[in-house]
Amino acid sequence: MAWLEVLRTGALTTVQDRGRPGFAALGVGASGAADRGSHDSANRLVGNDPGAATLEVTLGGLAVRAHGDLTVAVTGARVPLSVNHTPSADYSAVHLSDGDVLALGNATDGLRCYLAVRGGVDAPPTLGSRATDTLAGLGPEPVRAGDRLAVGELSSDWPADEIIPPPPANPSPARLRVRLGPRSELFETAAVDMLFGQPWTVSTDSNRVGARLKGAEPLRRRGTAELASEGMVPGSLQVPSGGQPVLFLADHPVTGGYPVIAVVIDADLGVAAQLVPGAQVRFEPAGSSTQPG
Secondary structure, three states, X not given: OOEEEEEEEOOEEEEEOOOOOOOHHHOOOXXXXXXXXXXXXXXXXXXXXXXXXXXXXXXXXXXXXXXXXXXXXXXEEEOOEEEOOEEEOOOEOEEEOOOOEEEEOEOOEXXXXXXXXXXXXXXXXXXXXXXXXXXXXEOOOOOOOOOEEEEOOOEOOOOOOOEOOOOOOOOOOEEEEEEEOOOHHHEOHHHHHHXXXXXXXEEEEEOOOEEEEEOOOOOOEOOOOOOOOEEOOOOEEEOOOOOOOEEEOOOOOOEEOOOEEEEEOHHHHHHHHOOOOOOEEEEEEOOOOOOOO
């Protein structure tokens, strides 16, 4: 049976698939790949079923050795690749022979890349998913050097193409489209104007749960009345008492007690997942422009 030997992991490598939706009533979030579009693209390049698991690699740095002949692909954040120290290409199918070492360098554009192997990463499912939820502690443990990752059988027909065009470089500042609500009425009118009128910087205090944002002017509420806990979705912009918003990502909590001023639309969640600390962000009303890529 073919498998991958993990030689190094980089900053953080986890097993991810399309998540475990439907368990919010039990206090379990969907989790799954933070940038689902890139995850899906990697699976398509190697001919996997949509449900196959990939490796989500933060900032690059992963290295694996093939045991058996394997076909892999890397998408998402742009990273230099090499096979046995020979440069290779991302966004294309890469064929590894037994003993070959695939190494990912440091990400040059974006935060998270996805390594798919034909057949999928075979890890024990939890509630029907192989996704690692870093907040709830569900799914496989984060990948460590020395791990042996089994390759599954979740492959289908080979795709017509073994190369797909990479996305354009992330713009700076990134543009994220939002819909106001569900609690935008709890904020001063100037706060809504400020949400759209000033740039926001991604804090270093960010992870798969959410990205903390910093702006020159905080988003001020009309009052200080307590708010009952409410359900949260990916893309929620929750605003704690300090007025600096938190953009919830894949491993967000299922409820929260601070008001949500706006929610990033689903189509832009992949862009949000690729924001590195220090990146600049601007929000705009959904429908006001077309997001590139």
